[in-house]
Amino acid sequence: MSSVAIIIPAKNEFDSLKKLIPKLISSFNEYEIIVVNDGSTDKTSELLRELDIKSIEHKYSKGNGAAIKAGARAANAEALLFMDADGQHQVNDIKGLVEEFKQGYDMVVGQRNRTGQASFFRYFANSFYNWLSSKVVGHDVKDLTSGFRVVDAKKFKRFLYLLPNGFSYPTTITMAFFRSGYSVNYYPITVKDRIGKSHINLIKDGFRFIIIIFKIGTLYSPLKLFTPISVTLFLLGIVNYIYTLLDSGRFTNMSATLLVSSIIVFLIGLVSEQINSIQFENKEED
The missing domain is CATH 3.90.550.10 (Spore Coat Polysaccharide Biosynthesis Protein SpsA; Chain A)
Known part of the structure; x- marks a missing residue:
């Protein structure tokens, strides 16, 4: 060899x-x-x-x-x-x-x-x-x-x-x-x-630029990618809720959508993290 x-x-x-x-x-x-x-x-x-x-x-x-x-x-x-x-x-x-x-x-x-x-x-x-x-x-x-x-x-x-x-x-x-x-x-x-x-x-490279960014995060640690997105959506939802509450005294559909989306994104990241861990653990056992 x-x-x-x-x-x-x-x-x-x-x-x-x-x-x-x-x-x-x-x-x-x-x-x-x-x-x-x-x-x-x-x-x-x-x-x-x-x-x-x-x-x-x-x-x-x-x-x-x-x-x-x-x-x-x-x-x-x-x-x-x-x-x-x-x-x-x-x-x-x-x-x-x-x-x-x-x-x-x-x-x-x-x-x-x-x-x-x-x-x-x-x-x-x-x-x-x-x-x-x-x-x-x-x-x-x-x-x-x-x-x-x-x-x-x-x-x-x-x-x-x-x-x-x-x-x-x-x-x-x-x-x-x-x-x-x-x-x-x-x-x-x-x-x-x-x-x-x-x-x-150049055009395909530009698209690949975006794909690689997500691949880096999802391959190594999905939560590191999804958590900031989730937090951003949550804060936008809170800010929108405060604004509409002071402006018109109500909780809008936009606020609800942003807050629910933040929870969904975080859960996706959490599940992806578990799947990723299992995937690498299985390869170590092979």
């Missing part, structure tokens, strides 16, 4: 892969290298056959997260190292990530700096993710969405069922590890401009 499996999800990244794979073979031939070809329509399939490395072929694109899961299932190593196929993640950083992981961490994430962000929008969004997740988990989360990371294979595979098929797998697995009490650390990396066209869409 190899100590580390390098898993690379790829979709139409021929130009980058023809440079990346030979570097990996030359520098880390002792590692298991797996490329998951996620429905590419370029010459990626031909390149992988030519290089004669382990690959998984998706007949159609299933998403970055689906490729990650397929690679993890196929890997036969104690640790899994994930990196992008677009040329942004550097081979030179792999050794540092693995060495940091060997210090006893369950997951080490490649931490990007400001220049490593694709755009100001991405930098702003990622900074907000980091701040929000840090508040939720009570630890300093330095790069929540980085796809360059090394993890304990056994522990990672416990959470495959949680991972989405799209681009937000880093967020999900990071929060799952924190939720389970596993140790997570960060290692500074150098990120270069990608080779070829990005698969990220």
